[in-house]
Amino acid sequence: MSIGHTLLGLLESGPRHGYDLKRAFDEKFGHDRPLHYGQVYSTMSRLLKHGLVEVDGIEAGGGPERKRYAITDAGITDVQRWLATPEKPEEYLQSTLYTKVVLALLTRRDAAEILDTQRAEHLRSMRILTDRKRKGDLADQLICDHALFHLEADLRWLELTAARLDKLSEAVTR
Amino acid sequence: MTTSHPGSLLTAHDLRKAYGPTHALDGAEFSIHSGEVVAIMGPSGSGKSTLLHCLAGIVPPDSGSITYDGRELTKMSDAQRSALRRSEFGFVFQFGQLVPELTCVENVALPLRLNGASRKDAERTALGWMERLEVDDLKAKRPGEVSGGQGQRVAVARALVTGPRLLFADEPTGALDSLNGERVMELLTDAARSTNAAVVLVTHEARVAAYSDREIVVRDGKSRDVERAI
Numbered sequence: 573m574s575i576g577h578t579l580l581g582l583l584e585s586g587p588r589h590g591y592d593l594k595r596a597f598d599e600k601f602g603h604d605r606p607l608h609y610g611q612v613y614s615t616m617s618r619l620l621k622h623g624l625v626e627v628d629g630i631e632a633g634g635g636p637e638r639k640r641y642a643i644t645d646a647g648i649t650d651v652q653r654w655l656a657t658p659e660k661p662e663e664y665l666q667s668t669l670y671t672k673v674v675l676a677l678l679t680r681r682d683a684a685e686i687l688d689t690q691r692a693e694h695l696r697s698m699r700i701l702t703d704r705k706r707k708g709d710l711a712d713q714l715i716c717d718h719a720l721f722h723l724e725a726d727l728r729w730l731e732l733t734a735a736r737l738d739k740l741s742e743a744v745t746r
Numbered sequence: 747m748t749t750s751h752p753g754s755l756l757t758a759h760d761l762r763k764a765y766g767p768t769h770a771l772d773g774a775e776f777s778i779h780s781g782e783v784v785a786i787m788g789p790s791g792s793g794k795s796t797l798l799h800c801l802a803g804i805v806p807p808d809s810g811s812i813t814y815d816g817r818e819l820t821k822m823s824d825a826q827r828s829a830l831r832r833s834e835f836g837f838v839f840q841f842g843q844l845v846p847e848l849t850c851v852e853n854v855a856l857p858l859r860l861n862g863a864s865r866k867d868a869e870r871t872a873l874g875w876m877e878r879l880e881v882d883d884l885k886a887k888r889p890g891e892v893s894g895g896q897g898q899r900v901a902v903a904r905a906l907v908t909g910p911r912l913l914f915a916d917e918p919t920g921a922l923d924s925l926n927g928e929r930v931m932e933l934l935t936d937a938a939r940s941t942n943a944a945v946v947l948v949t950h951e952a953r954v955a956a957y958s959d960r961e962i963v964v965r966d967g968k969s970r971d972v973e974r975a976i
Contacts, residue, residue, distance in 0.1 A: 698956035720953060727952040
């Protein structure tokens with residue numbers, strides 16, 4: 573999963589402090605792997621350097637200064653490009669797809685379009701494997717079948733998610 | 747959405763079909779070229795079978811156009827559409843729908859016989875197709891005496907025996923196990939490609955759709971062409 577793109581996407585709904593970003597990330601995508609503060613601040617420094625975010629304000633307090641970050645137009649374009657680019661089909665990529673779908677819903681983009689684009693990419697891989705299987709020997713057939721079954725499982729997840737988009741939208745934007 | 751490509755064998759534009767309050771098709775688009783295998787995918791109840799039935803001229807749409815080889819299907823009479831289906835289209839359904847009283851070779855020969863061919867000529871051609879589908883040894887058996895996979899191969903042979911330019915296959919492997927389903931798809935697509943027939947393949951199975959050149963996704967009666975032809 574791209575932490576940078578995910579944090580950028582979370583900033584689309586409005587400026588946030590690094591701490592708020594970490595909390596939002598952990599709540600929606602962290603599950604059993606919460607972000608370290610160091611990851612958040614190093615990622616934000618990189619995004620700042622590339623002009624994808626800007627500092628919206630600084631709060632001085634008793635402790636260290638707290639920067640508030642806002643996404644730039646270039647940042648929004650970058651998130652859009654990432655969401656629209658299908659993931660290379662491989663085993664167990666659901667976490668990335670899940671993140672993309674949730675971010676699309678959070679930022680009011682077309683999540684169904686992302687699922688359709690990904691389905692097309694998966695089927696493209698499945699066609700290549702099917703063709704290889706037809707022309708290959710038994711070993712080829714077994715190797716291709718293994719990959720095909722994994723891709724098929726991803727596709728079933730895509731279909732189920734597409735059927736549940738309305739409910740998911742309610743849950744993530746609540 | 748699919749656009750009408752020049753040279754398409756079959757093109758449908760803005761198809762709408764309602765059954766009472768249910769909009770089975772709500773602006774569906776479709777196109778296919780000769781020799782192309784296009785999978786129609788989508789969840790149950792999305793309208794994919796209705797789309798196939800409209801494209802094949804079995805069910806008339808409420809509105810929209812369907813052009814086959816330059817002719818507008820929706821403006822033809824029922825008799826003209828039936829004649830077109832008999833002479834230019836082939837059909838394979840989930841369950842072979844073979845005539846139980848006839849032998850397998852008589853089943854495959856049936857469309858030729860209905861078109862006026864002699865029994866001898868029709869059965870010779872039928873046997874040729876049964877060889878290609880690897881079921882010629884079943885020629886004297888009746889459908890009740892063969893397995894589901896064998897029966898489906900006989901049904902594919904029957905669908906191809908008249909040399910159709912367009913084959914409609916509605917969940918052709920839906921009643922088969924994985925191995926038999928894959929063999930039917932290999933034989934079906936090989937046979938269709940060798941005769942440059944186009945195949946409209948309705949399926950909800952990705953492994954079956956992987957035998958196609960591209961897919962059209964139907965959702966809530968709308969079809970989306972999410973990938974251009976390879």
